[in-house]
Amino acid sequence: MSFLDLSKREVHVKIVYYGPGRGGKTTNLLHIHEAMTDAVRGQMVSIDTKQDRTLFFDFLPLSIGKIFGFDIRIQLFTVPGQVIYNATRKLVLKGVDGVAFVADSQVSQREKNIESLENLRDNLADIGVDISKIPLVLQFNKQDLAAEGIPLLSEADMVSDLNSVYNVPCFNASALTGEGVFETLREISKTTVKSVARKLMPSLTSGMT
Amino acid sequence: MNSGDDKTGIENIESMIDQAIDDLFVPSGGASKADPAQMAKVEAEPPQEEPDEAVDMDIAWGNDDKEEAVDFSEVVEAGDSEGAPSLDILRPLHEALLSLDWEINLHNIDALDEEYKRLGAMTQDNMHAQNAVKMASVCCKYLRASKSLASPLALKFLKTTLDSLDIFLRPPAPNLPSKDALVNEMMGLYNEMKLDANRLRAAALKKREAKGFTTTQQKSAATTAAPSSTSSADLRSELAHVKRTLRDLVELVDKIERALV
Ligand SMILES: Nc1nc2c(ncn2[C@@H]2O[C@H](COP(=O)(O)OP(=O)(O)O)[C@@H](O)[C@H]2O)c(=O)[nH]1
Numbered sequence: 390m391s392f393l394d395l396s397k398r399e400v401h402v403k404i405v406y407y408g409p410g411r412g413g414k415t416t417n418l419l420h421i422h423e424a425m426t427d428a429v430r431g432q433m434v435s436i437d438t439k440q441d442r443t444l445f446f447d448f449l450p451l452s453i454g455k456i457f458g459f460d461i462r463i464q465l466f467t468v469p470g471q472v473i474y475n476a477t478r479k480l481v482l483k484g485v486d487g488v489a490f491v492a493d494s495q496v497s498q499r500e501k502n503i504e505s506l507e508n509l510r511d512n513l514a515d516i517g518v519d520i521s522k523i524p525l526v527l528q529f530n531k532q533d534l535a536a537e538g539i540p541l542l543s544e545a546d547m548v549s550d551l552n553s554v555y556n557v558p559c560f561n562a563s564a565l566t567g568e569g570v571f572e573t574l575r576e577i578s579k580t581t582v583k584s585v586a587r588k589l590m591p592s593l594t595s596g597m598t
Numbered sequence: 599m600n601s602g603d604d605k606t607g608i609e610n611i612e613s614m615i616d617q618a619i620d621d622l623f624v625p626s627g628g629a630s631k632a633d634p635a636q637m638a639k640v641e642a643e644p645p646q647e648e649p650d651e652a653v654d655m656d657i658a659w660g661n662d663d664k665e666e667a668v669d670f671s672e673v674v675e676a677g678d679s680e681g682a683p684s685l686d687i688l689r690p691l692h693e694a695l696l697s698l699d700w701e702i703n704l705h706n707i708d709a710l711d712e713e714y715k716r717l718g719a720m721t722q723d724n725m726h727a728q729n730a731v732k733m734a735s736v737c738c739k740y741l742r743a744s745k746s747l748a749s750p751l752a753l754k755f756l757k758t759t760l761d762s763l764d765i766f767l768r769p770p771a772p773n774l775p776s777k778d779a780l781v782n783e784m785m786g787l788y789n790e791m792k793l794d795a796n797r798l799r800a801a802a803l804k805k806r807e808a809k810g811f812t813t814t815q816q817k818s819a820a821t822t823a824a825p826s827s828t829s830s831a832d833l834r835s836e837l838a839h840v841k842r843t844l845r846d847l848v849e850l851v852d853k854i855e856r857a858l859v
Pocket residue numbers: 408409410411412413414415416417441442443467470530531532533534562563564565566
């Protein structure tokens with residue numbers, strides 16, 4: 390559920406980066422944070438264990454500027470992948486407007502991707518959201534590992550594992566180098582902000598002067 | 599409400615949104631690098647928790663002959679080892695391994711190690727299982743020393759070990775794969791893991807020589823809210839951070855919900 394502040398004329402849109410632990414969600418956000426100008430990005434908050442993975446979540450606010458006199462702010466969140474933090478994942482999902490699912494393309498991670506997507510579906514259902522109704526994009530991350538001889542899942546396999554039901558936009562990516570990061574962000578931002586705008590349309594137009 | 603002419607249609611808004619986002623999220627090659635001070639890094643773990651470099655990962659792998667001394671003579675037929683273990687006795691181990699697979703941290707390593715100890719005590723008459731547990735325990739020791747910097751083969755090894763245990767602990771039956779073949783696979787992986795760990799360690803040593811301790815210094819400089827206590831592995835402080843953050847998050851969610859009413 391997006392947040393509309395009529396008095397401040399702000400719309401807050403919440404996008405969650407979801408996926409298996411170690412898939413590259415935090416790396417996506419780090420890359421976005423590094424590449425954006427200060428005018429756009431807010432302060433990135435990372436709660437971690439000093440390991441290379443998220444214990445809790447990352448948060449990165451972005452401001453996309455004014456549309457129809459409203460300040461549109463996008464809040465990017467990541468969730469912790471590990472099983473024991475499912476409660477946290479649910480909490481972070483609360484009020485979500487769109488999801489970027491970051492899958493790990495390594496053959497060894499095949500089951501974890503599927504498991505995590507099912508977990509997303511279940512957690513969304515728990516908060517009354519139908520996964521097939523919410524803006525969703527898939528990212529097939531770590532493509533660069535192919536060059537190191539690490540076996541990766543083919544795009545066809547990834548699609549059949551993760552996208553045969555939802556049929557949403559997919560992006561190959563290497564969050565480490567930044568490849569595909571903005572393509573993913575752009576797509577999920579557009580579909581999410583639009584879906585929020587559609588929902589808020591009555592308030593938006595009546596709030597205009 | 600006074601500008602409710604046709605121009606304010608949803609299509610119009612949508613094209614403005616497309617435009618705004620296209621203008622904004624352009625992967626700019628010459629983008630400014632993030633200033634470390636911009637990052638509000640909240641360290642939820644005392645610095646000692648994580649080795650700064652892979653050089654700290656050196657552990658006793660045991661002498662190489664030890665593996666030869668392991669008795670894998672018993673040959674029994676075994677079965678399908680795909681997916682979760684079929685044996686109830688292995689369920690807790692499987693869960694602990696899953697948790698570790700999601701997140702390599704001290705808590706999860708200890709939990710897994712405990713499960714191996716428990717299993718070891720319960721299967722003293724099973725030579726194959728005992729040897730698997732022994733190797734897995736060494737692997738846990740390695741993980742504890744190296745944590746997330748560990749060779750990815752460590753988890754692969756533990757996973758394979760679990761699959762093997764699922765066969766070792768079943769009563770003999772026809773159509774099961776050979777225990778010897780499983781042992782060979784485990785040994786192969788174990789050795790690969792050792793090699794990889796040593797390779798990582800050598801690389802880290804080289805890096806440390808080249809860089810001195812700058813990495814460590816930079817790391818602590820980027821820390822804006824490190825816990826004051828840098829004592830031992832302090833799960834309490836980690837939990838306190840988690841709690842605080844949870845509270846903040848709940849508040850944020852509440853605020854948003856209130857604003858919507
Ligand atoms: N080779 C490679 N490594 C990556 C890529 N994205 C992330 N990683 C690494 O994978 C590990 C986990 O990434 P992280 O972003 O923390 O995963 P998270 O748990 O999903 O937040 C880190 O060591 C990253 O450097 C990628 O595209 N290619």
